[in-house]
Amino acid sequence: MLNGEMKLARPLRWGMVGGGQTSQVGYKHRIGALRDNGAFELVCGAFDVDAERCTEFGTRIGVQAERCYGDFHRMLAEEAKRPDGVEVVSVATPNFTHYEITKACLEAGLHVICEKPLFFTVAECEEIEQLAASKNLIVGVTYGYSGHQMLMQMKAMIEQGKIGDVRMVDLQYTHGFNAADGDHLSEAQAWRVNPKTSGSTFVLGDLATHTFYMAHRILPNLHIEKLMCDRQSLVPAHAPLEDNAHVLFHYNNGAVGRLWTSSVDAGNMDAQRIRIVGSKASLQWSAAYPDDLHYQVQGEPNQHLHRGMPYLDEQALEYERMGALHTEGLGDSWANVYLSIALAIDAANRGAKDELEAVQYPDVKAGKEGVRWLENCVRSSESGSAWVAYQ
Amino acid sequence: MLNGEMKLARPLRWGMVGGGQTSQVGYKHRIGALRDNGAFELVCGAFDVDAERCTEFGTRIGVQAERCYGDFHRMLAEEAKRPDGVEVVSVATPNFTHYEITKACLEAGLHVICEKPLFFTVAECEEIEQLAASKNLIVGVTYGYSGHQMLMQMKAMIEQGKIGDVRMVDLQYTHGFNAADGDHLSEAQAWRVNPKTSGSTFVLGDLATHTFYMAHRILPNLHIEKLMCDRQSLVPAHAPLEDNAHVLFHYNNGAVGRLWTSSVDAGNMDAQRIRIVGSKASLQWSAAYPDDLHYQVQGEPNQHLHRGMPYLDEQALEYERMGALHTEGLGDSWANVYLSIALAIDAANRGAKDELEAVQYPDVKAGKEGVRWLENCVRSSESGSAWVAYQ
Amino acid sequence: MLNGEMKLARPLRWGMVGGGQTSQVGYKHRIGALRDNGAFELVCGAFDVDAERCTEFGTRIGVQAERCYGDFHRMLAEEAKRPDGVEVVSVATPNFTHYEITKACLEAGLHVICEKPLFFTVAECEEIEQLAASKNLIVGVTYGYSGHQMLMQMKAMIEQGKIGDVRMVDLQYTHGFNAADGDHLSEAQAWRVNPKTSGSTFVLGDLATHTFYMAHRILPNLHIEKLMCDRQSLVPAHAPLEDNAHVLFHYNNGAVGRLWTSSVDAGNMDAQRIRIVGSKASLQWSAAYPDDLHYQVQGEPNQHLHRGMPYLDEQALEYERMGALHTEGLGDSWANVYLSIALAIDAANRGAKDELEAVQYPDVKAGKEGVRWLENCVRSSESGSAWVAYQ
Amino acid sequence: MLNGEMKLARPLRWGMVGGGQTSQVGYKHRIGALRDNGAFELVCGAFDVDAERCTEFGTRIGVQAERCYGDFHRMLAEEAKRPDGVEVVSVATPNFTHYEITKACLEAGLHVICEKPLFFTVAECEEIEQLAASKNLIVGVTYGYSGHQMLMQMKAMIEQGKIGDVRMVDLQYTHGFNAADGDHLSEAQAWRVNPKTSGSTFVLGDLATHTFYMAHRILPNLHIEKLMCDRQSLVPAHAPLEDNAHVLFHYNNGAVGRLWTSSVDAGNMDAQRIRIVGSKASLQWSAAYPDDLHYQVQGEPNQHLHRGMPYLDEQALEYERMGALHTEGLGDSWANVYLSIALAIDAANRGAKDELEAVQYPDVKAGKEGVRWLENCVRSSESGSAWVAYQ
Numbered sequence A, B, C, D: 001m002l003n004g005e006m007k008l009a010r011p012l013r014w015g016m017v018g019g020g021q022t023s024q025v026g027y028k029h030r031i032g033a034l035r036d037n038g039a040f041e042l043v044c045g046a047f048d049v050d051a052e053r054c055t056e057f058g059t060r061i062g063v064q065a066e067r068c069y070g071d072f073h074r075m076l077a078e079e080a081k082r083p084d085g086v087e088v089v090s091v092a093t094p095n096f097t098h099y100e101i102t103k104a105c106l107e108a109g110l111h112v113i114c115e116k117p118l119f120f121t122v123a124e125c126e127e128i129e130q131l132a133a134s135k136n137l138i139v140g141v142t143y144g145y146s147g148h149q150m151l152m153q154m155k156a157m158i159e160q161g162k163i164g165d166v167r168m169v170d171l172q173y174t175h176g177f178n179a180a181d182g183d184h185l186s187e188a189q190a191w192r193v194n195p196k197t198s199g200s201t202f203v204l205g206d207l208a209t210h211t212f213y214m215a216h217r218i219l220p221n222l223h224i225e226k227l228m229c230d231r232q233s234l235v236p237a238h239a240p241l242e243d244n245a246h247v248l249f250h251y252n253n254g255a256v257g258r259l260w261t262s263s264v265d266a267g268n269m270d271a272q273r274i275r276i277v278g279s280k281a282s283l284q285w286s287a288a289y290p291d292d293l294h295y296q297v298q299g300e301p302n303q304h305l306h307r308g309m310p311y312l313d314e315q316a317l318e319y320e321r322m323g324a325l326h327t328e329g330l331g332d333s334w335a336n337v338y339l340s341i342a343l344a345i346d347a348a349n350r351g352a353k354d355e356l357e358a359v360q361y362p363d364v365k366a367g368k369e370g371v372r373w374l375e376n377c378v379r380s381s382e383s384g385s386a387w388v389a390y391q
């Protein structure tokens, strides 16, 4: 149970690249980082490609004008000169810029919290992973849904054998907000369907990497051995990138899985779902109702577990804030993700290796595995949607 | 709206092969056929492999002892001698017997109502289709869920353009009742996992042919062009047949589809689901809540339509029995299926060709298309789950 | 588990008064009575106030023209002359006729199955109760929802102490189909809001007596000690009778209860709900999803029980027809109600007193208790919605 | 749409009385006040009856030790001496202390944000209302659920005539967390069932005042004219105060209402519900799924509206944070409540009368109306649960 008590000796000095006024995701970063836990304080930012808009917006969210920077290189240079300079930077810019910005921050000795999909290639991820390790710096990835407590409950129950052996993993992240896209795309939509700015995927990277990560967090011992990906641009304006994709996979333990991701699933408001089928029981969760977990033992009444209840596992209660009967939302999940990254950074700063190992957070490896999965999906897709060995 | 008024001049004289006391599905046939509509009266049966049990049970459900037959050959022979002999026979026996029994009935000049999956091969289906046509006889197939009215509502709304162009079809029929199967299988389970008695599939034929048919009924203009099937025996005792399968398909209009079927989806009680995604909206239905239809227009509030309401299309109200606010169940759906087949038989008997064409019912062609789909699934599966052109 | 096997030596010869072509409830009686169980066969009827329409309709539902009678007196007289004359009569006419018709039938030596609210006064009920007893005849009451199996599951669980001591009973039967009533009412609506034809209540008698009966069936040991009723004609055209009412009550064991009934609850499609709160847990059921039962133990995950599952109590499985995963609807409930009444009639006919005691069915006493409850509601209402001692 | 931009020139200097480490509600105040909007900064507190625990906890949530005070009188005295002294104080202590603390704060020239139920009597509320008015100070009341946006959507739709004339209001706030209370009560439970510390009610004040306020916020033109309250101590340890109560009421426009509140509704996790029935349609909302609003037009498909969608009214989008598809929880609602109170304080400080009028927030009048309602409930209850004219 969290009670708003500070977990760090003092808040980390935090800055952002991207996440400006028009950004879809910037506010979620601030909602997550600036929660009452005193883990972060926002000290600077290169919030926008437009320097003027950056300062105008930055000051309106409480950053001193002189620490609102027109570009991130200048931010790194100027902040480095200050005794109270930034310590950790969040990267909330379009995908193609993540690698360059992250690298520059690490080289400047700063921890990084980067958006997904982390980079374009596994090779880039590995390079950054090594760079961060060599400098004792943390790279966190904002899989923002992964802080929901009931996911930890799923994990705990599976570890305890409550569903038996895992046999089938059913993942979905689909919405319909691009179903009607015509020829004119919004800016945020335009970069997403351009391989130069988005990478080699649209919805697979934009949506499905979230769900893929959560499944991996819940089932750390399952590894994909082969995979098949079939993807389409059901709205022509999205070509050459996919707005709809189906992925099937076989795991090392004999279990199978499937994933559907789409941004043309018209009218669907129950976007993200995870079902884990075991030999005795199944667990089911939806991001639209994150406080609910469905536990279905074959041959017994179905069970509905509620967030915050004392019968939950301590893993699920660790980040509990509101208490039973009181709903939590995506902002709470982001707060949990940010808090876990803060704990990792703090442990790293203090050289507390064991503590660092113990913190569960979406790390650079998690980012890398997301990119690896995308590479395998693309490889299958480009081989005529053939089954491919997972590499 | 049905009101229990007789649709035929007199009830058809009806008999059964199979569907005996221990049978899983026999009672559903009688619930369907013997509804108050006066369409059928049960006059005879070869209900059981065991002749004694046949008579014992047959008399208990109101059949005269002398018309309870130890085997179906004798039933056909004896009934042929009577002036009030049987006119139509339902076949509710294990799969491997369907073809032989159906053929014998047709040759005896009787209409047939046969269980799914219809036969083992498309070739058999075509032979029977021609035999029936040559004799002006009807072969109906008991896709028992297909009588639910809200499926007709889906069909009507799609015809009227209410969802735009169809882009994605998502089908599921999964339950978990075989999740715990050990080495000892029940009789009804044993024949299902033996290729000699079940055919070349288990759950694909046992479960998924239902959902496949319903989707086809709703979307008569969509035809699969290529398909991929990946199937497993997640419980070893089910090998060599699959207890879990994933099928992906591409339609002629550019739409894509997927289907999951399983009998090891532990704890799932919301077994059968259909979602049709269009360019403007989606429609979603579950067999567990058959009176509800979900209509989701992108950018508008989601809608929940209820069976029996005056705002529904006349296609959906045609078989309405209970009226708004009053639930209908699977028995009502079976009654509708049986009634539609009776109407077809009656039209055929009267040589009323136009009427016959107008009746929507699961006919021999529907049975054949189910078998064709299974053949394609098996072909893909046996080619290493490769994509295959639909034949 | 029912399997369609005959429970009686032969079907009872059954007739109807009312329930004609335009009747709202007539078809439900036939759906219930004529189920495959061979308990009833429809032999005659005075289906309609209009003699011509009676015959026209009666023959269309399979009754011989000569046994379609223009009025019920003639029906009783003529049938009495036949060796194969009617044995049991269902009364599905407007409320004000129930008493007279029922009495005439009993005097003619026939069993009766009468619609609710049974009669206008408790005194009438007592008179009929004695008359029936003196002639060894059954009077059943068609509380048509009371055949749903999950109600029997509730009863069993409460008996077994699964919810602890009952503390609160929450009942609701509200719909909105009269929300927009203007000055012109349909025929079926007109008699319902006229005290001469409907009795001293509208929705309390028309709707709430159902729910009241079900609660009583589930909780046979709870008796109301005092009660308060507040009722309104929210649509002026319904005055002087209520279209909306709230009733509060105190039970003999210290438990309290409330009931809301309305026909102006605009848009509500989840009309009838029962919640029983105990000291340890609650049970909740809705007639809109009759296969589901919610069992909520304080401090544990909520449970969802499904009809047909082997974990249910034998009381709930006794009338099971379709089997787990397969929905049942209101027609199945009516069939169960009619079957239970047939079993009672058969036991009475055979003088099998113990068997008769063992049959659970809505009997004349249940009808009387419904009327008593209405009398108490009206008495409270007419005393300025004061609390009144239950008489 | 909120985007984290500061609404005030600078954060208000904020302190708390109560809400210490063991408090149930203290963290919710901080979650609400300390949201990223820069509206409040926590500068001091008398968090606990135990002075030591106060400082220990206060410093752990980031307050300077010297500004953690052993009692609130000292806090007011010391802070008054500082140039950067506290400006607004939240009161999160047991009910019986609210009046004294609020009065002292106002007399010290500070704005107050007080817990519900505001005070013990309407007379106290009126005194405080006048005191605050005379000093141009704000008294806000933390009806913490009232910040949920979909409540504003309800309000907007009703204003626009979307449901027609309001006819029935159905309110509920029930949970079961005290169902098993034995003789030993927790501290937080003990003061709640003692009239000296809780006031003349338990669940009516503790739970139902929330729902009552929300209904009033949505339906500002409806006023209760008469009321009936029946209340019980279903668990003896809660006597003499009620743990279960039913209230019925008649409004000035002819509409009726009911409310059920309970803390012994075993197993109920869908605690707080509001249904407004109009002549054309109804609206329904539950605090357990605060992002969903159900709009049910009689005779049309039921509609499900989702928070954050562009089709919502601007009143509902004003406080939108996460965007469509992304859940918000109770913490977001509290943040909205606190933000609205900050806007009111800021307007008052600037003497901006029109702005102040325009801010919708739970003000002292709202607190007073809650207390008035409690007084009427108690008066009815003490008159043998008779109907009483609302005073």
Ligand SMILES: NC(=O)c1ccc[n+]([C@@H]2O[C@H](COP(=O)([O-])OP(=O)(O)OC[C@H]3O[C@@H](n4cnc5c(N)ncnc54)[C@H](O)[C@@H]3O)[C@@H](O)[C@H]2O)c1
Pocket (backbone or CB within 6 Å): A017, A018, A019, A020, A021, A022, A023, A024, A025, A026, A046, A047, A048, A049, A050, A071, A072, A092, A093, A094, A095, A097, A115, A116, A117, A142, A143, A144, A145, A187, A188, A206
């Ligand atoms: N974790 C999540 O739930 C989630 C949700 C949405 C987006 N995202 C990810 O966040 C990233 C941003 O997505 P978005 O939807 O906010 O994009 P967007 O186009 O809406 O906003 C991008 C923001 O970055 C700024 N920007 C662009 N280039 C910049 C540069 N070189 N320097 C500084 N600022 C720059 C823009 O001015 C804008 O403010 C993407 O990687 C996306 O995949 C993640």
Ligand SMILES: NC(=O)c1ccc[n+]([C@@H]2O[C@H](COP(=O)([O-])OP(=O)(O)OC[C@H]3O[C@@H](n4cnc5c(N)ncnc54)[C@H](O)[C@@H]3O)[C@@H](O)[C@H]2O)c1
Pocket (backbone or CB within 6 Å): B017, B018, B019, B020, B021, B022, B023, B024, B025, B026, B046, B047, B048, B049, B050, B071, B072, B092, B093, B094, B095, B097, B115, B116, B117, B142, B143, B144, B145, B187, B188, B206
């Ligand atoms: N439409 C549906 O919803 C549905 C549901 C279940 C089963 N089915 C189908 O129904 C068929 C029967 O399945 P089941 O589950 O009832 O099987 P089952 O094993 O439970 O019952 C088979 C019945 O057929 C009888 N039988 C077997 N061989 C016979 C013969 N040669 N002559 C006469 N009787 C014979 C058996 O005695 C038994 O009564 C299968 O084709 C199955 O796929 C359909």
Ligand SMILES: NC(=O)c1ccc[n+]([C@@H]2O[C@H](COP(=O)([O-])OP(=O)(O)OC[C@H]3O[C@@H](n4cnc5c(N)ncnc54)[C@H](O)[C@@H]3O)[C@@H](O)[C@H]2O)c1
Pocket (backbone or CB within 6 Å): C017, C018, C019, C020, C021, C022, C023, C024, C025, C026, C046, C047, C048, C049, C050, C071, C072, C092, C093, C094, C095, C097, C115, C116, C117, C142, C143, C144, C145, C187, C188, C206
């Ligand atoms: N159990 C239930 O669920 C349920 C549902 C609806 C109605 N009801 C009850 O059923 C009864 C009938 O209601 P309804 O809605 O069908 O009414 P209705 O007005 O729709 O139909 C009444 C029927 O009775 C016939 N009738 C009237 N007087 C007659 C007479 N003297 N002799 C023969 N026939 C006569 C009419 O011609 C008509 O066919 C009422 O008591 C009502 O409370 C029960």
Ligand SMILES: NC(=O)c1ccc[n+]([C@@H]2O[C@H](COP(=O)([O-])OP(=O)(O)OC[C@H]3O[C@@H](n4cnc5c(N)ncnc54)[C@H](O)[C@@H]3O)[C@@H](O)[C@H]2O)c1
Pocket (backbone or CB within 6 Å): D017, D018, D019, D020, D021, D022, D023, D024, D025, D026, D046, D047, D048, D049, D050, D071, D072, D092, D093, D094, D095, D097, D115, D116, D117, D142, D143, D144, D145, D187, D188, D206
């Ligand atoms: N708005 C809501 O949703 C909500 C929820 C819960 C409680 N409440 C209300 O909040 C108030 C507190 O309830 P709670 O459940 O947190 O109670 P609690 O007993 O859990 O906590 C009370 C807190 O106040 C402190 N306190 C008591 N007297 C004090 C004093 N004189 N000076 C300083 N601190 C003092 C205690 O040390 C403790 O920290 C009550 O009025 C209650 O009705 C509101």
